[in-house]
Amino acid sequence: MKTATSYTALACIVTLTLLFFASCRHKELCYGHPHGQTVRLVFDWRYINDVPGAMRVFFYPVNNSRRTEPYVFDVSALTRAEGSEIFLEEGTYQVVSFNIDTEYILYRKENSHLEFEAYTQGRTLTLNSSQGGKTSTKTLPLVGTPDWMCRASLDEVHIGSVQGESPKQIVLTPRSAVSKFTCEVRGIKNPGRVKGVIGTLSGVAGSLFMGTGTFPAAPSTVYFDGEMEGGVVRGNFLVFGLHPQAVKPEDKVLTLYFRTDAGISAFSFNVGDRIEIEEDDGHYVIKANVVIEGDIELPSPIVSDEDGLVVDAEEWDAVYIDIDINI
Template identity: 30%
Template sequence: MKKLFYLLAALLLLASCEHKELCYQHPHLKTVRVEFDWRDAPYASPAGMCVYFYPREGGNGQRFDFTGTEGGEVQLRVGRYVALCYNNDTEIVEFYNTDDFATHGVYTREGNPLEPIYGNAANYAPRADGSEEEPVRVSPDMMWGCTASEVEVTDEGLSCSCLPSGAEDADGGTQRDEYVITLYPHELVCTYTYEVRNVSNLKHMVQMCGTISGMAGTLAFASEELGTESVTVPFESVSDGVSTVTGRFYTFGHHPDNPDPHRMVFYVVMDDGAKYCYKDTEKLDVTTQVHEAPDFRHVHIIIDGLDLPQPIENGHGFEVDVDDWEVVEEEIKI
């Protein structure tokens, strides 16, 4: 009986020694290569990019950061995702709802209309009629980004839906590759430029800045939907010292369903210390130029004529007081 017992024990021991591979990761982790294709923004030059992968079943997204514009490798569990990306070198914008793909967005801090004027410490400035209650929000950084839907990581490979702008694919825009996802960033922020021609007495101008009203204050990345609340955006002005003032600033743009007009206001400091505010004239209502721009991402505004006064000689320099802006509402000469 003892021999039989030892024999059975040996047989059971031999059977238990059958080799089986052990797997400790459920679901499995896969190395995924993220690549950025810049055909939709050939002149973009961000210092780095970030990508968020959000599980389709819910839960917080995973953020991965890359230096430069090429991308790199990330570790993702087998599963289904949606993804978004944007440049991570911003300094001005602030983010909200980063844990939710649908509402992850961006905005800018509060400012004041005179912020672009060097050395200004005043908060008061006359505003365009109807925009007095609008928040003033500083201009954002330039941003590039895009989204990818139907991202699926399996034990066999990766598939996702992401195409460059204007491209069509018979397979619904699906990429299939062995753990490679290609993203096609494009401009997310609008670039506005303006030109004020035939400005009189410009050689006596010391400093100048302006604002534009009726702009959007937020941007949601997933849908690229703009906020409906109107904000006023301050911007810098550059003089050629002869007769032309130009400027360039970034903005999220204007919500197409927002009826608020876009009116520009200019704040001018002359070399005798006098300060003038130009507002509420027909030429400074640029609503039509903004709405009918051929490219809503790149809007160029032209204003013809701005009469700066001849300053008093031996002026006293620049000092900003609370109520010392002389409002000029000049009419268009017909």
């Protein structure tokens, strides 16, 4: 009788021990496995005429103790109806998406939703001039023109822990993130002397914060190449936008630099009150255009070796050109 009782007690102990270890192993496996959900990303292209080939999507965790860095996915933008499936851990996310087929746009601080910034390579315009036997130098920081870019964002996306159900669908609706600026300056006399034209426009946004869609605090000046045809100079380029702080006519200045055999002449125009704004139908945020009826006669200057203009950028060779103007 005692022997039977001992075997029964031993069997109970062994059974409880096995259950205990099985329970422990189950908890460890459950703890190490990320809870999440399969998500289907779908792009709604109603506001974009020319659909890009691929998009990059950032998912920024909001108050997630398990993960601080964003999830980043490159997906085909052409899968309109079926979408692209990804897996995300449960939590709340802020979402930013943009096309990645650009050449001139750079990015910094991608891990921060608020500080993630798209920008272009900086340039420097250096003007040297002589007056009364004295040489002076003026340096102007410039930004380059961006490529065409579209952008989409969502403030709060909640991901649960659902298994065995249809994927959660997230719809991203991209819109253009750049504006187009065109300018036309007429009345250029002696156009045959012109060997090249460059231009600058102040009062523009030099970058774009991708998470919020806002501009930096201070406006910038953009550099662009001009085209000369007869007595007319035309400029056609993209910008992140016209800066909202540049509200006065003198805050937006268009300057043209004409290169001739004799040197360089510069002519500036306040264009803040001459810009015509046109809402675009799907390719740009806005179209800005300015037409100037000028009366510009290019002089035949006398220049010295000390006078010059330098347009420089990282990884670019400096270009030294004679200049005949006082800046």
